[in-house]
């Protein structure tokens with residue numbers, strides 16, 4: 276469950292656990308591709324000031340491509356999350372703060388899942404630190420050796 280009734284939260288912390296399918300509507304519009312379901316784990320609790328603190332973790336596997344040679348690869352992701360849900364407009368400048376609408380009846384942490392996943396996926400990986408990339412002229416994968424093009428000066 277990623278949508279928690281605040282009446283439950285008044286009694287104490289509530290575990291938030293879910294396994295989201297790669298085709299879950301939550302991921303619609305994100306430029307990511309999950310290779311397996313995303314596991315969400317965490318605890319949501321009332322802070323006593325009318326806010327709710329969520330700490331949790333996302334775990335999954337992304338279908339990505341090396342940012343230099345564009346080779347397809349799978350990238351395991353493990354994203355720790357700390358997010359504050361509040362109706363207080365003074366706190367809402369912080370990117371890890373998510374607004375709640377008054378009157379607060381539920382806290383839905385799925386928006387934080389979506390944003391944190393998008394952020395993690397935007398850090399494009401390399402297939403290896405020494406990846407030589409593609410020739411800018413002929414497009415050959417330089418990890419397989421020189422392509423035969425005349426050496427070009429690297430552009431900044």
Ligand SMILES: [Zn+2]
Pocket residue numbers: 341342343344345346401402403406407408
């Ligand atoms: Zn590469």
Ligand SMILES: [Zn+2]
Pocket residue numbers: 410411412413414415422423424
């Ligand atoms: Zn070339």
